[in-house]
């Protein structure tokens with residue numbers, strides 16, 4: 001099953017709502033191990049996404065995804081801009097033809113290529129990678145997402161602002177993994193992914 | 196005076212980018228030099244549009260780009276992938292790298308000479 005433009009739009013708008021609802025929380029998480037702007041960065045980004053994808057003439061899922069990518073790249077203002085932007089751009093390349101597991105896998109590749117982070121570096125990669133595995137096995141659930149999120153807490157950051165803190169980054173959730181968890185919970189709410 | 200090589204400075208903070216520009220410009224008066232600092236609304240961060248503008252407005256076609264932290268580099272990469280110009284993102288200490296490249300370009304050095312002197316300043 002591939003996603004339609006309508007489903008893609010609904011998914012991204014749901015994600016956007018979750019970001020706005022948790023803006024302060026995301027910035028608070030980032031204050032602990034970064035510079036405290038992840039919530040406002042993401043909120044600015046998804047506001048631009050909303051405006052970019054409402055255009056009903058976007059017929060293909062890839063058109064919607066591409067618009068969302070450029071909105072994130074242009075408006076976020078922090079590392080999550082080029083990272084989500086690269087993910088969405090890679091997803092746009094396959095979303096019209098591939099099943100959702102392959103689409104998210106393409107997004108993960110985009111993030112890794114841009115940020116050079118691997119699993120367990122305490123970044124959003126630690127949300128995307130387990131989600132790809134779960135989708136491949138047809139067992140993505142809110143519990144699986146929450147579990148991946150919790151597992152970023154004991155990790156020591158090796159990429160991004162938090163990496164400058166070294167040991168002191170341990171014991172905090174990674175803000176980008178948390179914002180990414182909203183993307184995947186939104187996906188579960190809008191699309192039947194495990195069939 | 197050749198306009199082949201230029202330098203682009205990218206920082207999270209507008210004043211920092213401008214400060215680096217001032218420092219470098221004093222010695223490298225003829226080097227095509229542009230800078231981008233902060234987000235679109237002047238806050239701390241990176242702006243794709245500002246960086247793209249600094250790349251496009253630079254008189255040179257081959258640009259050495261220097262940055263301060265994380266997203267400045269990643270946003271520079273996205274700009275370099277979408278611009279017609281050749282942008283070489285250099286992983287050197289920001290000020291030292293930019294200063295070195297700029298004065299060498301100012302003196303009319305070739306790419307080999309510039310790259311050789313940047314090599315020991317690499318931090319990654």
Ligand SMILES: Nc1ncnc2c1ncn2[C@@H]1O[C@H](COP(=O)(O)OP(=O)(O)OP(=O)(O)O)[C@@H](O)[C@H]1O
Pocket residue numbers: 030034035037038041042077078079080081083111114115116117122123124125159160161174175176177207240241264265266267
């Ligand atoms: N190299 C990287 N690879 C993957 N993810 C990263 C990388 N660097 C940062 N991140 C993710 O981005 C999140 C932080 O995003 P945010 O919008 O706060 O950017 P920032 O770190 O403030 O940007 P800047 O680089 O401008 O300081 C982190 O929690 C992490 O998940």
Ligand SMILES: [Mg+2]
Pocket residue numbers: 030034035036037038078161
């Ligand atoms: Mg931040």
